[in-house]
Amino acid sequence: MSNGRERILQRAVKEIEDGMCVNLGIGMPTLIADMIPDEVDVMLQSENGLLGIGNYPHADHVDPDLINAGKETVTTKTGASFFDSAESFAMIRGGHIDLAILGGMEVSETGDLANWMIPGKMVKGMGGAMDLVQGAKRIVVIMDHVNKHGESKVKKSCTLPLTGEAVVHCLITEMAVFHFTDHGMELVELQEGVTMEELKVATEADFIVKSSSLNV
Amino acid sequence: MSNGRERILQRAVKEIEDGMCVNLGIGMPTLIADMIPDEVDVMLQSENGLLGIGNYPHADHVDPDLINAGKETVTTKTGASFFDSAESFAMIRGGHIDLAILGGMEVSETGDLANWMIPGKMVKGMGGAMDLVQGAKRIVVIMDHVNKHGESKVKKSCTLPLTGEAVVHCLITEMAVFHFTDHGMELVELQEGVTMEELKVATEADFIVKSSSLNV
Amino acid sequence: MSKVISSLAEAVLKVRDGASIVVGGFGLCGIPEKLIMQLKEQGTTDLTIYSNNCGVDEWGLGLLLENKQIKKMVASYVGENKVFEQQFLSGELEVELCPQGTLAERLRAGGAGIPAFYTATGVGTEVAQGKEHKEFNGKKYIMEEGIVADFAFVKAWKADPFGNLVFRKTARNFNPIVATAGKITIVEVEELVGAGELDPDEIHTAGVYVQHVYAGQNYEKRIERLTTSKEA
């Protein structure tokens, strides 16, 4: 794992509090599961119909009837329950999931998220992402701050098709952490070793700095 | 049981066919359950969350957790299932119940039904009747042809607040059986010993007589 | 992370005058009898209650009526209660009658984040008055809105410490949907089982909907219409 990615994940796991029900998106967010400290007791939800995802199974205990939303074989933890897809999204859309951590392609300064489609490339579909961003109580997006061409993914406004409008509560990149409030996008943390100058250069979006809340 | 009532019930039970899922309304329709011949295998639905109502329990086997929609203690028959109220009405409103037999206060010649409320009297509520008349595949109403003052309950148009508009498929009284078709209300049977003259006098509604279909 | 509470008093104390509560049960079957009694004892008033029925005189929600704690009742059938009739006729009690299937679906919708849906139930009747109408495939429907209340009072058969619930027979009725439609859901059960004792495939309500679980004792489970047969 790259250093930047590791930094993002280490910061993201701190968003998870004891007693929460959490949905971790497919891909990078799924990696957070293994990093949750033992003393933080959470129920991970999988939108294909499971609350209480456990570890990956030992090779002898693989069950094709037991997968997560990323279609990986998993196990259940004590207290788990199964349900159908309508019930699963009732749970999500009804505001019963405390936190969803999702990957992003672009986030705008107004909290718009684009994470499902790149025009011109083959469309794969939005899966449950559009439901999660509208339904979960808190939406945390984790992504690289810039793309491989060095362009900012933290935009004034998204250029890619949206997953949701003004839905992001918190953005975590390898450079910084932002909150989205009524006043706008607010820098709340700089990642270790990142200077404000570097951040400003790498960020297309306008953001507020409340020095009181910032551990620089 | 009065002779008229017995006649209505005997005729109503013939509407029930082998393999059907049937909802019997509270009151007189509930009495039909006991009259279904053994060779006619049906599943009776109770809107409080049971498909497969059995007989009334023996006094030793009464279970307060097992009642029908009339709040009577019941049992289950083999193949029964329990579900919640939303699922129960999904079943009803989604058109999965083959037949509902309901009591009536008034039926109009266009198939309107009034069976839940008499203005000026204490309102008790519609319960599941408005759902049943819109949802079940076939609605059979059973009622006395005239009220205690001798006035026709089979009306040109209902005077009481409606349960549903153009919802009745079949009306069974102690005098006759009517079907409601695109052409109007059609007499399909005279009950034994009732003359066409007597029927016309007792019926405010206009109805069609198709002699070919009528066993007079 | 256990949701088990050893007394209802503290949880019910959160219910303040003017609160809205969705309450499980059908007739007297599967009603949260301990929660109702605790609320009676507490004396909270001006309540808006959503429940299929309103109990009978001296039992179930009838206890709260008698005690004049209910301001507004939303139900599908309320015919078993003299106190209800008196308070309704005197104008003390506001009543909204809602078809049973519509009430069930409104609760499910509220719990599922659906603000409104269309149904044929009630079209052409008093229920449709003032509601938005819309046609789909040539058939008329009316719009009904989801219900979310401040509290949900639920009666289940079994629960584990995570708040996972299993219901028994027709005592299930409105309880699972009511559990989803409260901002704070308090559940009373007959039996509390240990973590891991419920098969994840047999759980009717996932713990995510439940804030507090209380194990009640000596359930009365009154029967409204005892009907028996001589044949076995």
Added chain:
Amino acid sequence: MSKVISSLAEAVLKVRDGASIVVGGFGLCGIPEKLIMQLKEQGTTDLTIYSNNCGVDEWGLGLLLENKQIKKMVASYVGENKVFEQQFLSGELEVELCPQGTLAERLRAGGAGIPAFYTATGVGTEVAQGKEHKEFNGKKYIMEEGIVADFAFVKAWKADPFGNLVFRKTARNFNPIVATAGKITIVEVEELVGAGELDPDEIHTAGVYVQHVYAGQNYEKRIERLTTSKEA
């Protein structure tokens, strides 16, 4: 009144060219593999399929794609299939992408007689284009319509002769709602049990939704992403 059939051929024969089918499963988990294979063998074309995914090359609904039987696909995620990509880019295959929760709710609504409902999902995105918008409590929602198809293809774990179904673990997924949304629902199961062997409280889908039940054998249950851990 048994709904058990001893071969799928006759039941699937009712599916004619141009039919619409709702199909259970999530990825390759809980898919009706025997029904799909029977439909492939039968060669019926111009199908409209509603299913969360479209299988992979050479398995699941991918078999019908490969065989050019699907005209239109409604799904939430279709990223695992090269044949899909080819047919989509060439314009042979019509695709409607639908958010997963909206797809699930549309199926449930269709089965429950609800022609349409409002949801926040998709507001402000391409999904909302051309859809009716409405505000509730200051928040924007879009209207989505229920789905009812000519046929439902369902995979369950156990069934009894009445068509009562029990599902296993996450193979439940879309299957119970799909079962409600077909005019004719055909179910394949791993185990057929005798009348009365299922506890009425543990049944996930009541037999009222099911027309035919078939006991399949030698289920392949392919795994898309085998992921294991060395820790137990």
